[in-house]
Amino acid sequence: MSGKTNYFLIFLLAILILLPAKAIAYGLKGYVDGTRLNSDGSVDIWGWACDDGDERALSVHIYLGAEAGKGKLYKGIIANRANEAVVNEVCHTSNTSHRYLATLPASDVAKYTGQFVYIHGISQHGPNRLLKNSGRYAIPRPLSANSETADCTTSQKASLLNSVSASGVITNCNLTLNPTDRIIPRLHIRGLEGNGVVYDCRGATLENGISIEASTTLNPYTNTYDYPSPSNVTIKNCTINKQVIVNGMASNPNYFNNVIESSRQLWHVERVQFYAPKNIVFNNVTFGGAQTKLYVHIGTTNLSVRNSRFIGTSEHAVIYLDAETAFNTIENNVFDTTSRLREVIAVDGSAHNVIKNNVFNRIAKGAVHTYRNCGERGLIRHQTPDHNLIEGNTFNNSSPANTWAVWLASRNGNRNYCEDDSGYAFGSSADNRDLSRHNIVQYNYFQNYVSIKVDETPNTVHGNGLIN
Structure with a gap:
């Protein structure tokens, strides 16, 4: 090793020793802790983020639908809320202001419902990173104001009973049949409108089966897809x-x-x-x-x-x-x-x-x-x-x-x-x-x-x- 190289290594080591410890970032850390639907229809997103060893509060960017470059940037906020002692232990700081909380008003929940949450920490030392658990939690679907599912109308039922086509028919209503009834079309219970649907065949026959399925919608605000599905559906007393x-x-x-x-x-x-x-x-x-x-x-x-x-x-x-x-x-x-x-x-x-x-x-x-x-x-x-x-x-x-x-x-x-x-x-x-x-x-x-x-x-x- 030449003398020039030796002097350079000694000089670099001296610089590293003299630098304050907190000027050397160990890396960005943080979590998305969850999403929560509030009684007023708003939704909270919360978690924590820090630059390891840096006391300063960190900025985070909230994306919906996908990460940066694919999803929608909803907003940037500062992670400067009080946190638990264990967060300080992980962050190697004494500052207790590493938590963040973002609240989407009900009007925004209606736009972004079903979209998964991705949060990027904006490091003050670089590089920026996705926080852990990004993509795990979605914006919850609002509770329906009317949980009662409507019965199929007389004309809807007559149309089903009189049809001779096997083509699918969306039937998001309560259907009660008689034992001798026979329905030819395939029945589709689709999307959120199918929540709570009950089919009571009372012995009737559904010749071409049933699909209980999500609808596929492109969210115009995030340019990503949502798949709202029916729940709490009951099918009973049928031959299919x-x-x-x-x-x-x-x-x-x-x-x-x-x-x-x-x-x-x-x-x-x-x-x-x-x-x-x-x-x-x-x-x-x-x-x-x-x-x-x-x-x-x-x-x-x-x-x-x-x-x-x-x-x-x-x-x-x-x-x-x-x-x-x-x-x-x-x-x-x-x-x-x-x-x-x-x-x-x-x-x-x-x-x-x-x-x-x-x-x-x-x-x-x-x-x-x-x-x-x-x-x-x-x-x-x-x-x-x-x-x-x-x-x-x-x-x-x-x-x-x-x-x-x-x-x-x-x-x-x-x-x-x-x-x-x-x-x-x-x-x-x-x-x-x-x-x-x-x-x-x-x-x-x-x-x-x-x-x-x-x-x-x-x-x-x-x-x-x-x-x-």
Whole structure:
């Protein structure tokens, strides 16, 4: 090493030692802590931000719909509100003014409802950064002033009963039928206008099925999409002869790339669950048709199917619980059906579900299989099929040998498209395995032998036996 280089290194070291410690920023830190709908219709966004080691209050920029460059800049504010001691510990400061609070008046909530919140910290040392939890929380939807759903008018009902076309009809009204009625058009319960809809068929037949789905709207203020979905829908006492679909963000196939784009970001599960239908009830329904009879699409939560019957045959799974669905219940149903190619109930990246006290009378390729369908269509699966309860079910015809009625982690990357979602450090992009863990399989009964396979740990399997 030359003498010139030696003197330069000594000089640089001396400068670093003499600089005040707080002039060297360790980096920008901060969180989006949440959003909250207030009683007056306004919405609060709050969190904290700081430059590590810098006492000065930081500016933050609030974007709606997407981060800077894609979303709408709503406003900039100063993070100068009082904070807890733990924030000072993280920020390495003594100043207790690192919190921010922004309130959107009701008029702005109406504009931006459903848009996810992204907040950039504007560092006084650079570079600026997205705060953690950006993209996790949305502007809540205002509560409806009128929670009562209107009954279908006499003319609406007559139009449905007299139509001979299978084309879809949006029917966001309470529909009560007579046992001998037969409706040909496919019925669509769509968007927020479908909240609270009740169909009571009283034994009537819906020939071409039902879609309970989000509408797709382009928000003119953010130039991003919103997917308002119906919730608290009840379908009861119906015979349905074609597929039933419950769908949120993926309702419009023309915009499926938006779902793929969401899956390549953090907080994808929160986004698709926010946009999907919730609290959907099927009670005393007979499901027919040759396709998947009930397709529960991406993000649907708190759906229940009780006291119902599945008949006929299918080329595919009879019930499909798709990626990022959760907290759904399938209970006290009879499956007088089978799938020629697939298991009866597919649990694909779906978690916290209850499959309980059902009777499976025909099983050709399995009854309940859990897996994560890595990479299909380039979509990253974030959630794993975990914390599911499979309890008290009766399997009257056990699957053929090596097919397995209940199979936890049935795929584990065994598909030729598993690398189609590669390149990201999370979900199935990072790990093709099913990671089907913390499930409970208990007190189920099998006709010939206990047909359970577990290809992942930890899971709990106990108390299962043969039919007496």
